[in-house]
Amino acid sequence: MGEHDGVSALSQADSKQFVDRYERKFYYLRLSITDVCNFKCTYCLPDGYHPTGRKNSSFLDQTEIKRIVNAFADCGTTKVRITGGEPTLRKDFTDIVASVADTRGIKKVAMTTNGYRMAKQVDSWKDAGLTNINVSVDSLDPKLFHQITGENKFHDVMNGIERALEIGYEQIKVNVVLLKQYNGNALPSFLHWIKSRPIQLRFIELMQTGEMDSLFQEQHQSGVSIRNHLIANGWLLKVKEANDGPAQVFIHPDYLGEIGLIMPYEKGFCETCNRLRVSATGKLHLCLFGEEGVELRDLLQQDEQEKDLIARIQGALNTKSVSHFLQEGKTGMTPHLASIGG
Template sequence: MAKQLEDNLHFEDRFNRKFYYLRLSVTDVCNFKCTYCLPDGYHPTEKKKPSFLTLDEIQRVTGAFAECGTTKVRITGGEPSLRRDFTDIIRTVASQPGITKVATTTNGYRMAKHVKSWKKAGLTHINVSVDSLDPKMFHQITGENMFHQVMSGIDAAFDAGFEQVKINTVLLKDLNSQELPKFLDWIKTRPIQLRFIELMQTGEMDDMFNNHHLSGVSIRNHLIGNGWILKIKSNNDGPAQVFCHPDYVGEIGLIMPYEKDFCQSCNRLRVSAKGKLHLCLFGEHGVDLRDLLAENGQRAELIGRIQGGLQQKAVGHFLDEGNSGMTPHLASIGG
């Protein structure tokens, strides 16, 4: 009976995977034009002004997830800091009982000015997208000449008291794939977890994928051959395989979605900026939750709908079979 009660406190799918981690998108707008995501910049899909989740709706959906075992919420976009109420969003999420990690993923352009207030509001972890340590290549990949602003923002995060900053680098053949030595030198004395993310195929990016996809296996082999050690994950960690080395302050993470059994340990769900539950970054229309976020008192129905949707979650994303699902680009549901 005790075991049954414990299970009832967690969202769980048909494959006995429990979900401790929510990726919550708060906008699909972005001000960068990254070649692997929005090479032509952000264009709204509707003529009218988009209606993204309000603070009240964010409070209700994160409260429901927290009640069912979620301990980590990552606030994503688009670029989440484009929301004028971004600091209030952090404070709202951090105030939910049971949420112990409040993270965000940002392109970093507003960090230098605002990261201290984000931390004060309750942000505990921060990821910054840095696809090259060469300013010209950074400009070429992101479409924006903001390398030095982003670097200043990372310094500001450490000054604000973050003990570690995670850096997301999309691995791109013939663009940044030769920069491993430079990246390793950068993290040798800095508490940075550098995460190389394999380029993922989406509906609008077939040519980009075919030209620039590179497996992370070669980097993993290099790390293991040079004394790097795989760390053990906690139950609300993301999908990265994280390696540490006694001679380095920093760490290396590898996210390799094309590897066999990548989805076996899936522990995260996604809610889009317009209130849809997405069971995977790739694959389906989503489950609309917004009608149950309009007012208090609907938490039981909201939890029931999420749990019901979870029973449709597939065993994996089938990327390795060339099926990129219905996701047009990574900004559309928060990456």
């Protein structure tokens, strides 16, 4: 099916492809399975996790998760990223990975983690079918890592990354949230680290959410200076795959690792949006910085509801905005990144 063949969004959905009114196609589902996290990152949960009054049992169960993934896979999704909070806090995490990996049409099963359990458990995750891992490491200085995350787990996380590489992961992605006063000048040390390691280091611009206006003003740093440095030093932009995320990825012949830049304040950032989000309680979010979310859980109780589930998702997609409008100072209703899986 061509990009500009004049077929309406709804009829394209009937042809098993989620697509919005701007002809953006959605191959990538970010699925949160918990909003609980055991770290206290400065830019997300500086005061730690606080329950919202519901019990953890209200998070999507394995059957509901399977029905969501089936519906997305039946409409063109090829990549599922399991997120949180910290997804490995769920005791059934490995079973969830296996269920997602067993879904017809899903080619990539990824996760985003703080990495504190990787060293001990990554072998079982790989056996279950986990194909891609993103780990958050905001500093290579153990003291700064502790200061940013609230946890003295730097060496545990680094051991987990090394273990993942040992057992056959061809590449690990490491997420670094740019914080002006913490890691704003750390590019040389990060470049040294990835020179001989197959790590895609992804610098992520700090994004303003409802609970951190002052921190954003103090710590936001654009990725443009990093991009300029890379280009000036022989780094080349890598071609994206259809189900890749929003990072601009740069490669260099002298480096085994890669550098990714995620710059949501840059003009045109949303033009290639290919991902949707489902929260741990079963709400569809069209954008990380969108509004209240669309309830899906009532349509996850029986296999026979998939047609209605798909129709509701596509109906919501027909209202998806052209942009998140972050560049205009709008932050939507997202209180913090852990609330709907980052």
